[in-house]
Amino acid sequence: MLSVPFLEDLLRRWFRPQTFDDPVDRLNYFLTASILAFFAIMVSAKQYVGTPIQCWVPMEFKGGWEEYAEDYCFIQNTFFVPFEKQIPENFDDRQEAEIGYYQWVPIVLALQAVMFFIPNWIWKRLHCQSGIDLDTVVNEARALRGCRPSVREQDSTKLKEYISDCLGVHENYRPIRFGCIRIGKNLGSYVTTLYLFVKFLYLVNICLQFYILNSFLGNNYTLWGFEAIKDLFAGQEWKDSAVFPRVTLCDFKVRRLANIHRYTVQCVLMINMFNEKIYLFIWFWFLFVAISTILNFIYCCFQFIPAYSRENNIKTLLKHLVSPTNHIEFKKSIRYFTHDALKPDGCLVLRFLEGHAGAIVAREIAHKLYEDYITNQATRHRNMVGNNDYGDNLINRKPSGNSKLEVPSFPYDDRKLTEPLMQLEYGFQDPTKPKDI
Incomplete structure (x- = not known):
């Protein structure tokens, strides 16, 4: 032909x-x-x-x-x-x-x-400017479905590290202010806002x-x-x-x-x-x-704009980690993980992984990102407040084959311990009350 x-x-x-x-x-x-x-x-x-x-x-x-x-x-x-x-x-x-x-x-x-x-x-044309190569992320996640267990563990770790790096690539950028409105890639909602805007264009x-x-x-x-x-x-x-x-x-x-x-x-x-x-x-x-x-x-607006909707989506992916003994701490940690580490763009990436690579792969990547976040926060908090016992059980833990991730006891309720971190990260804005997009 x-x-x-x-x-x-x-x-x-x-x-x-x-x-x-x-x-x-x-x-x-x-x-x-x-x-x-x-x-x-x-x-x-x-x-x-x-x-x-x-x-x-x-x-x-x-x-x-x-x-x-x-x-x-x-x-x-x-x-x-x-x-x-x-x-x-x-x-x-x-x-x-x-x-x-x-x-x-x-x-x-x-x-x-x-x-x-x-x-x-x-x-x-515009989503590539966010620093997240969604095409690569989704294709690599799809490839995990047919990998051997040994190769799958290694490749999923690499994919987790790539996503983590992409989500933090714009942290040092300054947002642009228009009165009380802030716009910038460092807010972690560039891709999500663009995606909802494209949805609106389809509607128009x-x-x-x-x-x-x-x-x-x-x-x-x-x-x-x-x-x-x-x-x-x-x-x-x-x-x-x-x-x-x-x-x-x-x-x-x-x-x-x-x-x-x-x-x-x-x-x-x-x-x-x-x-x-x-x-x-x-x-x-x-x-x-x-x-x-x-x-x-309408569905996407309710899924990605309200903060509680993003939290619920991540809770669904990580529900295999919750147990009757860590229910309260798990809920706190998910809130911080969703709004401090993932932000709206990270939640959107995990939704794409779930839709194109399957729930198992998305759950595995979310688990690794969550585990990294818990470990890093434990180390950081310990160094800032001098609590050497905090997080040691997680940092030195040797995970077994089917063992669940241990959610440490977060000292976020203690204002004396959390105030220095909140001043540094949030400018006295309580991250336990995250704002919508």
Whole structure:
């Protein structure tokens, strides 16, 4: 099979599912864009290769005259008048009934496909600036599923270290202040904010698609899908829709010996048989995409913006560590781990790992990150307050095969011990009451 190497490589690189998204993202930028592109190609083939229009011309029109009339009517638009109504004598009234969209259907469908892809293009271009290579993280996590236990332990540790380094790469950056609002990568919410913004772009795009269709096809398209289905369920025959009429009229002029003759011919727009079925499918498909996108946007906002939602997600991943004896300390440590170490971006990375590599891999990586955080905090606290016994049992612990991580007794309730660390890290802001994004 012959192909254009550059074009084939470009399409393969840009129009393929990504490794850092969710099913609703793929529904928008990949599946819907592919469907619209397919329809654009199909209509183009019928329109420019086949016979999109045929007209009933006067008897004196022979050969080239008939082709001229059909080509002229296809290019210069036709107008629709139902058979039960008289053809208007006023040419201004005829212009108001003109149908001029059918020539542009392939181009508009192609542009709509590009519009569905634009939010994903923005996501791909901007998320890389966060310092977290989500593509590498997800692919490496996927590779862990088929590794031998010895190799898996080593590779998961490397992946944990890479994620930990990425999450802390912007800690020394200063945030930008706009009044009481702080914006910056060091806040740990750059990727999450960008991801929610892209979700919002998908929502804006699908609403804009209905506006484009109504402007392109006419205001009758708004509820046309429901009306068509209602007729089918009522047992009525498929009507000759005013949105996609199959039989139209066309006015054109012919100059003969310095005299101008005006003709009105009746034409059959066979291309509208395809357009009608295509846009009926598109109407219900866009409705499905709109509902899915709205629900997904609301769900993601509730999952990633409130602090308690992020805590609950991490608790779910690390619930195998909790026991009746360490329940209270575990809850405290998870709160600090979520908002001090992971931050919103780390929680989002773990959600991507869970969605693409599976819950087992995500739980394993979260466990290692949590274990590192507990160990580092124990060492740091001991050095700051001089409590040599604090954390020794964790630092010197030799984990066995199936042993659970021991959650040490956190001295965070003692204000005398925690005040120096809180002044240094939080500027007297209590991290046990984390703010939302």
